[in-house]
Amino acid sequence: MSKREVEILLAVQNALYTPAVVTTARTLSHFGEHDLGWLAVAGVGGIVDKTRRREWATLGVATFSAHAASVVIKRIVRRARPHDKRLHIGVKTPSQLSFPSSHATNTAAASVIISRMTGSPWPLLGVPIMMVSRMVLGVHYPTDTLAGAALGAGVAGVASYVEKETR
Template sequence: MSSVSTSASGDWRSTDTEVRILRTVQGTIGSRPAAVSVARGLSHFGEHALGWTAIGAVGALVDPRRRREWGSVAVGAVGAHAASIVIKRIARRARPSDPSVQVNVSTPSRLSFPSSHVTSTTAAAVLLARVTGLPFPAVLVPPMLLSRLVLGVHYPTDVLAGAALGAASAAVVVRAEKKFGER
């Protein structure tokens, strides 16, 4: 049975099961150079929610009839990212550091929980689906989630929590749109 340990500074670490999952992902999908390259591309696109913000801005420019909805994509992604940063600073979970886990990209911090990339991607995907009617959550979230494991910078619970936080963040944006939309 695995357990979660806490360091003297109060941050919490992984379970043995999470490290095994990371090793499995890296030993299968992550063993392919093309998969690591794609994962790095997703990482750069999702950094600080900049890619999603750009998509929202471009959508607002080219589709003025739905400018507010496209703006919500950008606002939702940035808001979700900000929420994840606040939670990271409270949770203080360190990124994977097991010698058997290969880290394949640099990160702006040593904090892991939740994954900000997955959080902002999920929020953007849910809000993009509202604007376009396309199944973006099913298409965009799993690759971003998996990419964070391939790159060795998050534990499985980090990415799952990021997806949940992103969905909740999108729901807040939708509620705010309904409440304040036609003012």
């Protein structure tokens, strides 16, 4: 862990650690846990929007694959989560491994796919929101969330390419 990353985490928490923000961050944390929220979105989308069922399936495959890749990388890198006594840890985590952020990974994958589906950049705003929420909760360093977002976007790009090429 670098001192600079801890200082960034402290600055984020000092600026944003309010009851409303923490509640929102915890809600996002539960939504993104084990990719269950995004898999539910993909499932419901596929049921409701039959004309784009294949794209909704791509969303599910992309977020699941991105999440799985992040878990494998965590086990290889084995970076410990933030543990500075000045930090507020606002949520329990399923592991003590930090790099990359699985929440940032699956959210980036979902946001990229949904942005492509809708033709709008607005879904991409979910990525920095999830990244900041992980820092507000004190469970990820900034580089964890950046790496997760990059990994998720990359997986989404591959999933979109495969979906398009196999139509």
